[in-house]
Amino acid sequence: MAALSGPSLEDLARAAFSTFSPAEINLIHAATTTHRAYCGPSQDEGDPSNDPEHSEAGSAQPWGPDREVRAELIRWLCLDRQTQPLVDARGLQLFGARVTGELDLRHATVPFPLSFVHCRLTDPAYFVSCQIPRLDFSGSWTGSISADGAAIKQHIFLCGTHVDGVVELVQAHIDGTLLSEGTTITGKDGVAVSADGIHVGDAFFRAAKVRGVPTRFSATGAVRLIGAEINGDLDCHSGRFSELIVERATIKGAMLLRGEKFGTSNLAFHASGVVNLTGASTASIEDEEGCWPRAGNLKLDGFTYSRIDPADAEQRLRWLQLDSSACTQPYRRLAQVLHDSGDARNSRRVLIAMEKKLSSHDRLRWLKALIGYGYRPGNAVWLLLGLWLLGAALCWSGYAAGAIVPADKDAYSAFQQPARPLPLYYSRFQPFVYSLENTFPLVKLGQADKWQPNPSGELSARALRWFIWTQTVLGWLFATLFVAAVSGIVQHA
Numbered sequence: 001m002a003a004l005s006g007p008s009l010e011d012l013a014r015a016a017f018s019t020f021s022p023a024e025i026n027l028i029h030a031a032t033t034t035h036r037a038y039c040g041p042s043q044d045e046g047d048p049s050n051d052p053e054h055s056e057a058g059s060a061q062p063w064g065p066d067r068e069v070r071a072e073l074i075r076w077l078c079l080d081r082q083t084q085p086l087v088d089a090r091g092l093q094l095f096g097a098r099v100t101g102e103l104d105l106r107h108a109t110v111p112f113p114l115s116f117v118h119c120r121l122t123d124p125a126y127f128v129s130c131q132i133p134r135l136d137f138s139g140s141w142t143g144s145i146s147a148d149g150a151a152i153k154q155h156i157f158l159c160g161t162h163v164d165g166v167v168e169l170v171q172a173h174i175d176g177t178l179l180s181e182g183t184t185i186t187g188k189d190g191v192a193v194s195a196d197g198i199h200v201g202d203a204f205f206r207a208a209k210v211r212g213v214p215t216r217f218s219a220t221g222a223v224r225l226i227g228a229e230i231n232g233d234l235d236c237h238s239g240r241f242s243e244l245i246v247e248r249a250t251i252k253g254a255m256l257l258r259g260e261k262f263g264t265s266n267l268a269f270h271a272s273g274v275v276n277l278t279g280a281s282t283a284s285i286e287d288e289e290g291c292w293p294r295a296g297n298l299k300l301d302g303f304t305y306s307r308i309d310p311a312d313a314e315q316r317l318r319w320l321q322l323d324s325s326a327c328t329q330p331y332r333r334l335a336q337v338l339h340d341s342g343d344a345r346n347s348r349r350v351l352i353a354m355e356k357k358l359s360s361h362d363r364l365r366w367l368k369a370l371i372g373y374g375y376r377p378g379n380a381v382w383l384l385l386g387l388w389l390l391g392a393a394l395c396w397s398g399y400a401a402g403a404i405v406p407a408d409k410d411a412y413s414a415f416q417q418p419a420r421p422l423p424l425y426y427s428r429f430q431p432f433v434y435s436l437e438n439t440f441p442l443v444k445l446g447q448a449d450k451w452q453p454n455p456s457g458e459l460s461a462r463a464l465r466w467f468i469w470t471q472t473v474l475g476w477l478f479a480t481l482f483v484a485a486v487s488g489i490v491q492h493a
Contacts, residue, residue: 008032009077009086016076022066023097024073031077031087036117039067040096045118045139046211050096052120052141053162063098063120071101071123078110087112091133094119105130113154116140124165134176137161139210144188147172158183160210166221169195176201177232180217181208187221192242196226202253203230207238207260207267214262216240222273225249234282238267243274247299251282255305258288277303284308289315298322300330308337313346317353328354348376380482384439384475391435391471394464398453399429403461407452426450438468439475 013020013028020028023039030037040063042049048061055063077083077092091112096119103125113134120141127135127147134154137145144165147156155176158167163185169178178200185192193205203225205217217236222243225234233253236244238260246255257275259268269291276299284307292298300323308316320330331354339347398404406412411426422428427450434447453468454461 007082009083012080012082012086013073013076016080017073021068023069023094027069027073027077027092027094027097031092034088034090036093036095036115037097038095039069039098043095050118052096052098052118052139055098055120055141063096067096067098069094069097069099071099071103071121071125074099074103074114075105078105078112078114079108084111091115093117098122102126105132108132116142144168148194150174152176155179159208160215162186166191167193167195169193169198171197172199174198174200178203180205182210182215183217185219185221187219187242190221190242191224192219192221193223193225195228196224198225198228198230200228200230202232202235203228204233204235205239205241206235206256207262209262214265214267216267237269238262239269241269241271241273241275243276244271245274245276246280247276248279249281251280253283255282255285256287258286258291271297273297274299279303281305289318292319292322295322296324299324301325301327302329304333305337306340308334311338311341311343313338313343313349317350320350320353331357352376377482380478383478384482387471387474387478388432388435388439391438391467392432394467395434396431398460398464399431399451401460403454403458403464404429404434404451405454407450435471438471440479441472441475 007015009032010028023037026039027037040050044050048054051061054061074092077087089112091114093115095117097116099116099119099121100123102123103121106126106128108130110130110132113136114132115134115136117136118139119137121143124143125145127145127150129149130147131151133152134156135147135152136157138157138159138161141162142164144167145163146166146168148168148170150169150172152172152174153176156174156178158180160182161180161184163183165186166188167185172195178195178198181204183205205219205223207214207216209215217239219239219241222245223241224245226245226247226249228246228249230249230251230253233256234246234249234251235254235256237256237258257269259266269287271293273293274297275293278299279302281304283305285305286309288310298319300320316334320334323330331350335347335350335354338350395404406415406422406426408426411423414421414423427446429451430447433445434451437443437445437448453465
């Protein structure tokens with residue numbers, strides 16, 4: 001039994017619309033196949049006749065009415081129940097067309113992809129809460145693209161696209177990639193990309209070759225990814241941003257904020273305004289010093305990462321100084337990452353820099369500096385050791401000159417004789433032990449009670465007496481600093 005055949009897609013279209021342009025006829029014929037609907041005189045993407053930038057009247061190669069496709073026709077092909085089964089699974093594929101009117105697919109379910117390659121969309125396109133497999137605007141010149149809350153099963157391609165307006169993707173769900181390479185977005189009201197709360201596999205805002213020419217991603221206005229969930233990478237290498245706001249975003253892959261070399265051209269990541277990473281998290285961050293924002297334009301409070309490249313501590317301390325917050329978390333995170341990578345020395349260096357910054361207005365900061373702001377307690381030990389050895393040397397010299405004498409009256413009298421005899425019961429002078437007792441006042445070995453600076457009042461004896469007093473005070477101070485460093489009481493919470 002022969003299968004019943006219904007009307008063709010062209011029959012249905014002619015019943016719904018009275019007239020068609022040549023480009024619209026091409027679209028209707030190609031829609032039932034796997035092929036593109038070529039609407040210009042050439043199928044070559046590099047042909048100047050397919051450059052939508054010069055498609056308008058008054059340009060060198062304006063596109064005529066024969067290349068026009070009504071947005072109304074595209075909407076009908078997407079939504080009409082009779083036409084949907086007739087469209088091939090590869091969807092509507094327009095090339096070099098001039099789409100006129102607003103393309104309104106708000107709250108629609110489109111079962112096939114839409115592809116606008118090297119097209120000129122004269123008005124905004126709306127995909128708010130739309131369900132669709134894929135959107136492709138590669139090489140096109142469009143108005144604003146609004147897809148808030150859209151569910152896109154595969155990807156959005158904005159490769160070499162020029163958007164006169166805003167790309168809106170708030171709370172959109174994109175299972176694949178948001179690929180914005182070599183894209184120019186002019187923005188509106190200070191916003192270029194509004195994608196707060198987006199869920200996406202990978203998000204790329206990066207440079208690429210467009211018609212063989214290295215071209216940056218360029219956004220005039222903020223690129224907002226507040227609260228975004230990115231299951232892969234956030235790749236912004238070589239992009240030019242007004243502001244990049246990634247506040248509270250979760251990036252399970254890498255965040256790339258660096259430049260890249262294209263042939264002889266080295267295109268750097270650049271942000272003229274704020275790079276806000278407050279509360280964001282990523283598995284790793286890769287950048288380079290030449291791509292950092294100006295001082296005060298970097299916000300790092302609450303930003304977490306497990307790996308950083310480059311991991312040079314000196315360079316990263318300059319990076320932290322760009323942060324406009326007074327919080328300790330950025331320093332602690334960097335220190336933790338360096339420590340986990342096995343670089344304990346530079347981890348302490350970062351924490352010391354943090355304490356130095358926080359103690360900049362503290363009158364006793366010089367004392368904290370002696371022990372590395374609590375992270376180098378060994379400094380106090382070396383100071384005590386030096387004080388002890390210096391005291392031993394001075395006391396030995398003083399003893400030889402007669403500036404140190406027995407404290408006992410009888411022993412003192414005997415000591416004044418030329419041979420300096422001492423009673424057998426009296427302990428001999430030990431300069432290292434004597435200095436040790438004066439350096440560590442809690443240590444009592446009997447020398448400080450038996451020997452003293454000569455009370456005769458000679459200059460050398462008086463100077464030695466002042467030194468011993470100073471030695472005792474400094475001994476207490478250095479010991480206290482050691483205990484403070486070990487206990488951590490000088491460190492900020």
